[in-house]
Amino acid sequence: MAAAWTVLARLVGDHGWRLMPRALLGRLTLQSYLTLTGLVAAAIGIGLSWLVLEHPREDLAWRPARCGHIGAAALLAPAAYVLAVAVAVSAALPLLRSEVLARGVQEVQRDTGQFGRELRAGTVGILLVWGIVVSPVVEELLFRGPVWSAIDRLVRILTAAEGDEPRDSEGLPASILNENLLLKLGRGLWRWLGSGGVATLASAGVFGALHADMPGAMGVIRVGTAVGLGLACGQARHRSGSILVPITLHVVFNALAVGTARRWFVVAGWRSYRGVPPAMIVAAGACLIVFIVLVLTRRRSPHARDRDAF
Numbered sequence: 001m002a003a004a005w006t007v008l009a010r011l012v013g014d015h016g017w018r019l020m021p022r023a024l025l026g027r028l029t030l031q032s033y034l035t036l037t038g039l040v041a042a043a044i045g046i047g048l049s050w051l052v053l054e055h056p057r058e059d060l061a062w063r064p065a066r067c068g069h070i071g072a073a074a075l076l077a078p079a080a081y082v083l084a085v086a087v088a089v090s091a092a093l094p095l096l097r098s099e100v101l102a103r104g105v106q107e108v109q110r111d112t113g114q115f116g117r118e119l120r121a122g123t124v125g126i127l128l129v130w131g132i133v134v135s136p137v138v139e140e141l142l143f144r145g146p147v148w149s150a151i152d153r154l155v156r157i158l159t160a161a162e163g164d165e166p167r168d169s170e171g172l173p174a175s176i177l178n179e180n181l182l183l184k185l186g187r188g189l190w191r192w193l194g195s196g197g198v199a200t201l202a203s204a205g206v207f208g209a210l211h212a213d214m215p216g217a218m219g220v221i222r223v224g225t226a227v228g229l230g231l232a233c234g235q236a237r238h239r240s241g242s243i244l245v246p247i248t249l250h251v252v253f254n255a256l257a258v259g260t261a262r263r264w265f266v267v268a269g270w271r272s273y274r275g276v277p278p279a280m281i282v283a284a285g286a287c288l289i290v291f292i293v294l295v296l297t298r299r300r301s302p303h304a305r306d307r308d309a310f
Contacts, residue, residue, distance in 0.1 A: 084228025
């Protein structure tokens, strides 16, 4: 089901225009076209999931979300955005510099194609509907729904076949093993991978690969940012078990991306760092501080019911 839905979404997005009347197609912008085809693919995918899967709600993670998880996703999304963009731009910087020297800034910006032009100068209304509402919901329903669940189920099957308990082949005392920091970290990493970490990593990789639609350095930045977003949303699904939490994180992430592209967060005289406006960095830091304060406050409260955060 995960593979079928993924292929379906790609086919509808790439070839859906062939089935549209020319009169309608001529009136559509790229964002409105992506909105329409995304909704169609999501509707078909959900319908097939309900017909094929034995437990569709569980596999699609259609569960209620805790308020603490929703709030944590909203507060951590700015930090996730700043980190993802900064890392992606840093990785693409050598290639970006060589392309700018060889072709010029305007030629490099043209690599973003129609998508980039409409993102920077398209109609605000349809851009907000597509970028902040439709795109996050449609993509999370797929990538943190059946794709994440399928990978996680496969990992759990393979882990169960090999045996769940780690073995001490050297016969070292348990007290020595427990005091070994590296061993503790290794065991924690192994538990994280087996309980959903592999699904988070793999689904982020697939998510990034399907965003490889631009050439050159701009393509590297787009894929790198998508992978960073996928990792954050995968961890949100991992920790919360609900699709609503990664959707929340994705909505805020995309809102920041749209605002950055439209220069809503640019302050005169403040120079951007690695493609991130300084005002965004300040806001991300403030949200991170609020998140830490709330976590510490809840942990100290004896009546807190929703202590577990990301």
